[in-house]
Amino acid sequence: xxxxxxxxxxxxxxxxxxxxxxxxxxxxxxxxxxxxxxxxxxxxxxxxxxxxxxxxxxxxxxxxxxxxxxxxxxxxxxxxxxxxxxxxxxxxxxxxxxxxxxxxxxxxxxxxxxxxxxxxxxxxxxxxxxxxxxxxxxxxxxxxxxxxxxxxxxxxxxxxxxxxxxxxxxxxxxxxxxxxxxxxxxxxxxxxxxxxxxxxxxxxx
Amino acid sequence: xxxxxxxxxxxxxxxxxxxxxxxxxxxxxxxxxxxxxxxxxxxxxxxxxxxxxxxxxxxxxxxxxxxxxxxxxxxxxxxxxxxxxxxxxxxxxxxxxxxxxxxxxxxxxxxxxxxxxxxxxxxxxxxxxxxxxxxxxxxxxxxxxxxxxxxxxxxxxxxxxxxxxxxxxxxxxxxxxxxxxxxxxxxxxxxxxxxxxxxxxxxxxxxxxxxxxxxxxxxxxxxxxxxxxxxxxxxxxxxxxxxxxxxxxxxxxxxxxxxxxxxxxxxxxxxxxxxxxxxxxxxxxxxxxxx
Numbered sequence: 250x251x252x253x254x255x256x257x258x259x260x261x262x263x264x265x266x267x268x269x270x271x272x273x274x275x276x277x278x279x280x281x282x283x284x285x286x287x288x289x290x291x292x293x294x295x296x297x298x299x300x301x302x303x304x305x306x307x308x309x310x311x312x313x314x315x316x317x318x319x320x321x322x323x324x325x326x327x328x329x330x331x332x333x334x335x336x337x338x339x340x341x342x343x344x345x346x347x348x349x350x351x352x353x354x355x356x357x358x359x360x361x362x363x364x365x366x367x368x369x370x371x372x373x374x375x376x377x378x379x380x381x382x383x384x385x386x387x388x389x390x391x392x393x394x395x396x397x398x399x400x401x402x403x404x405x406x407x408x409x410x411x412x413x414x415x416x417x418x419x420x421x422x423x424x425x426x427x428x429x430x431x432x433x434x435x436x437x438x439x440x441x442x443x444x445x446x447x448x449x450x451x452x453x454x
Numbered sequence: 455x456x457x458x459x460x461x462x463x464x465x466x467x468x469x470x471x472x473x474x475x476x477x478x479x480x481x482x483x484x485x486x487x488x489x490x491x492x493x494x495x496x497x498x499x500x501x502x503x504x505x506x507x508x509x510x511x512x513x514x515x516x517x518x519x520x521x522x523x524x525x526x527x528x529x530x531x532x533x534x535x536x537x538x539x540x541x542x543x544x545x546x547x548x549x550x551x552x553x554x555x556x557x558x559x560x561x562x563x564x565x566x567x568x569x570x571x572x573x574x575x576x577x578x579x580x581x582x583x584x585x586x587x588x589x590x591x592x593x594x595x596x597x598x599x600x601x602x603x604x605x606x607x608x609x610x611x612x613x614x615x616x617x618x619x620x621x622x623x624x625x626x627x628x629x630x631x632x633x634x635x636x637x638x639x640x641x642x643x644x645x646x647x648x649x650x651x652x653x654x655x656x657x658x659x660x661x662x663x664x665x666x667x668x669x670x671x672x673x674x675x676x677x678x679x680x681x682x683x684x685x686x687x688x689x690x691x692x693x694x695x696x697x698x699x700x701x702x703x704x705x706x707x708x709x710x711x712x713x714x715x716x717x718x719x720x721x722x723x724x725x726x727x728x729x730x731x732x733x734x735x736x737x738x739x740x741x742x743x744x745x
Contacts, residue, residue: 264519285569285593312520312560329558329741332520334605337637354479359604359696379603380503380695381639382728384520384539385511419496421697430636437690444628447686450621 250343251258252417255336258303264353264403267420269427273377274416278395279356281309286399291349297398297407307379308334308358310404313394324394324409331391331410332384335359342428344368359420360430365410369424378429390415426450455592456536457736459545462596465734465741466549467688469598470525470575471557473732474517478745480667481729483706487642488694497699498603501641504694504727518730521558523600525550525581525645526664532591535736543583546596550574550581562603594736600654600666605642605726611656614718620679624722626704627692630722636696639726642703643667645686647721648676650711659723662707664731673710680708681695694727704729 250270251327255263257277267273280301309329318325336357343365346352353374355361358381369375379387391412400406421429446452485505492498511518527546531537536627554561556573561573561581575581610630614622627646634642645663647655662671662680671677683706702725713719735742 309520310562312517312522312558314558330517330560334521335637335639336609340608354531358639378695380507380699382499382519382602382726383503383507385514385516385518386503386507388516389510389514404562405588419697429697433633433691433693434632435698436698437692440690441628443624444689445625446684447689448624448628448682449499450624 255303259353260303260358261353264373264375265424267326267375267423268425269420269423269429271420272417273420274414275305276413276415276417277411278304279410279412279415280304280306281311281331282306283308283310283405284338285402285405286407287339287346289399289402291337291342291345295399299396299398299407299409301346301434303353305354305356305377306346306352307334307356309408310334311408312402321396324392324397326397328388328391328394330384331388333358333379333381333387335381336361340365341437347372347374356418366422366426366428370426375420375424377418378421379418455534455738457594459538459541461544461644461736461741462545463549463552465596465736466527466546466598467553467556468743469596469734470550470553470559470600470734472743473598473600473730474522474559475511475515476732477518477728478666478731481704482508482745483676485668488701488704489598492700494699495527496692496697497693497701500694500697501701511605519602520560521602521604522562522575523602524563524606525575526599526601527583528582528597528599529583529585531585531587532593533587533589534592535594537594539585546583547576548659551576587689588679592738595733597731599731602639602726602728605638605724607721608638608724609656609659611652611719611721613652613721616716617719618718622718624683625681626720627722628687631690631692631702634724635692638724640692640727641694641701641727643725643729644683644703644706645723646680646683646706646708647719647723648679648708648710649713649719652719654711655719655721656723658709658711659721662709663723664729665707667704670700671708671710676708676710680706683708
């Protein structure tokens with residue numbers, strides 16, 4: 250279990266080094282992306298002007314306040330509360346994000362599934378688990394909302410955040426087929442029969 | 455006692471913001487208990503971060519979680535209260551909308567097919583408003599629950615049959631916890647509805663999921679069932695955030711209703727660890743805020 254500090258963006262080589270249970274802290278740039286953002290990018294043919302190559306995206310739709318464009322708030326938005334949503338709904342977008350945009354890191358909560366694990370192996374990517382529901386803390390790692398694209402989808406716009414000390418985040422899926430979720434789910438399913446027996450449930454139900 | 459709708463509007467605005475920022479004491483106590491029993495290093499670290507987040511939210515006067523949820527207002531009206539029911543409902547919607555615009559809060563509410571967001575946290579039939587009545591009381595209480603989607607997306611109904619008995623109920627609850635895994639942002643409160651019609655059963659599961667920790671089902675049979683399920687649920691090892699350990703759930707809560715001779719319905723609704731709620735109580739002394 251090693252700890253890494255990444256100044257974004259990163260290379261495939263850097264990402265391939267990561268193994269499950271390692272931890273990573275990110276600096277510089279992070280992109281916020283969500284259901285509607287990706288539905289519009291991959292199902293409705295819309296493009297973003299941002300270069301996501303080698304970057305990390307986080308599954309989020311933030312609470313923001315429009316304050317007008319200033320030096321402190323170049324996007325015109327001040328962050329209020331930025332946290333992370335459940336990744337499972339966005340499973341089918343992992344591969345196109347990596348193939349079409351060169352994304353290397355996905356940050357979310359609750360994990361992704363087999364198709365994402367395969368994309369991480371094939372193309373060199375990882376899933377970093379952040380702790381869901383801890384948005385007040387997460388917000389303190391975000392310095393600024395630098396830019397915003399596809400803002401007609403607000404709050405599900407594509408957000409460019411300036412970050413500092415964003416983490417530590419847990420490597421929960423790596424590029425070598427490792428997934429903490431697969432291991433925990435298999436172990437929990439093994440315990441099902443014992444738990445049902447403890448509840449007095451007759452077998453075969 | 456007469457209650458002015460303007461006061462209700464103010465309270466409903468205040469309640470939404472309070473609920474998003476301050477976790478009820480029973481949930482904080484639930485965290486302390488899980489933390490003291492957690493044997494897994496990752497689980498322990500995750501609980502530690504969650505507990506830290508509660509303090510950060512209080513210290514920075516910020517929202518606990520970015521998910522402002524679907525707003526739910528549960529109103530309890532004492533029989534000695536004089537209030538215009540229609541004006542009351544309008545005041546709740548107005549208060550909810552004002553909280554969203556004035557704080558401001560992320561509006562998480564969209565039309566179900568066009569996906570259009572009015573940026574008010576309101577829409578057709580939303581906020582959800584439930585109204586109940588209590589006898590001989592000079593009190594009107596409003597409970598506000600911002601129900602996050604991570605947990606709400608983990609909701610299920612099974613119309614089991616009488617021949618499957620209570621075993622079907624227990625099995626279904628355990629299978630739902632397994633199916634939810636880390637998606638519902640555990641540790642969770644597992645809300646279980648047993649009996650009623652299909653819609654009442656689902657409603658009961660929500661009532662159960664949003665009840666304070668330490669409270670018990672008023673039906674002794676429901677109380678027995680929730681105690682049995684609470685004892686074993688953490689043996690599954692799903693753990694905080696679905697990453698393993700002993701902290702899958704704070705508790706399993708059960709609510710029951712009578713059902714049909716041919717029916718055996720069971721519903722499950724999850725409440726995430728950011729188990730937020732706030733309460734305003736109107737009495738002849740004025741308005742008081744709590745949980």
